[in-house]
Amino acid sequence: MADDRxxxxxxxxxxxxxxxxxDELGKLGGTRCVHQREGPAGCGIHPERPGICRAYRCLWLQGGLDEGDRPDRLGAVLDVLAVGEGHRLEIREATRGSFDRSPRLQEIAARYRAAMPVRITDVESPLDPDAPFRVLLPNGEEQRVVGDRVSLLRDGAVVEERRLPWLERTVRRLVLAWRLRRLGRD
Ligand code: SF4
Ligand code: SF4
Structure with a gap:
């Protein structure tokens, strides 16, 4: 795949x-696509690949990261997503802990964090509505969400703990149920 820009x-x-x-292939996040090939061949059905595959451009491919930060080298796929009226940097770790092991990923997150929240997720539990994630906030605080528990950290120390609002918990479960239905796995 190439990006003209x-x-x-x-x-x-x-x-x-x-x-x-x-979704078109019934493929979950965090699982290899059956059409994936090693090396520059990349995709075994390239001319007939689904529309989402044709359209997708990660942040690196769009030029939002340095040349040396290609996702397979970074260990994560990064995107800037529109959320409400703002934006969020999404870091999807290829394996759990990629972010903590990579000074370069941490450097990139710190740069973006000045302007927008940075959400870090791993892809090892795609069917778990309670899968953990963390959000680095522009004010220096960090939210860690595990199941329905939310911890707020400041300077690395937990300063507040609460339950995720029921509405947010319900929405997470409904989204997962909808996704499973689309994949024909419910
Ligand atoms: S481009 Fe799409 S169809 Fe091809 S290997 Fe990747 S996910 Fe699969
Ligand atoms: S993660 Fe980015 S660079 Fe890697 S294959 Fe996907 S679009 Fe291309």
Whole structure:
């Protein structure tokens, strides 16, 4: 895949083919696509690949990251998502703990965090509505969500703990149920 705006190509990277879900193929996030191939071949059905695969451009491919930060080297797929009236940097770890092991990912997160929240998720539990995630907030605080428990950290120390609002818990479960239904797995 190539992006006309940057002249970059995915080359040997096919990390999004593992990390992201593709509803058209019934593929869950965090699982290798059955059509994924090693090396520059990338996709075994390239001419007939689904529309979402044709349309997708990660942040690196769009030129939002340095040349050396290709996702397969970083260990995560990054996107800037529109959320409400603002934006959020989404970091999807290829394996749990990629973010904590990578000074470069932490550097990128710190740069974006000045302007928008940074959400870090791993892809190891795609069917778990209680899968943990964390959000680095622009004010320096961090939210860690595990199941329905939310911890707020300041300077690395927990300063507040609460339950996720019931509405948010319900929405998480409904989204997962809807996704499973689309995938024909309910
Ligand atoms: S993660 Fe980005 S660079 Fe890698 S294959 Fe996907 S779109 Fe291309
Ligand atoms: S169909 Fe091709 S481009 Fe789409 S996820 Fe599978 S391997 Fe990747």
């Amino acid at each position: 940057t002249a970059r190509t995915c080359a040997e990277c096919s990390l999004c083919c593992t990390v992201l879900r593709v």
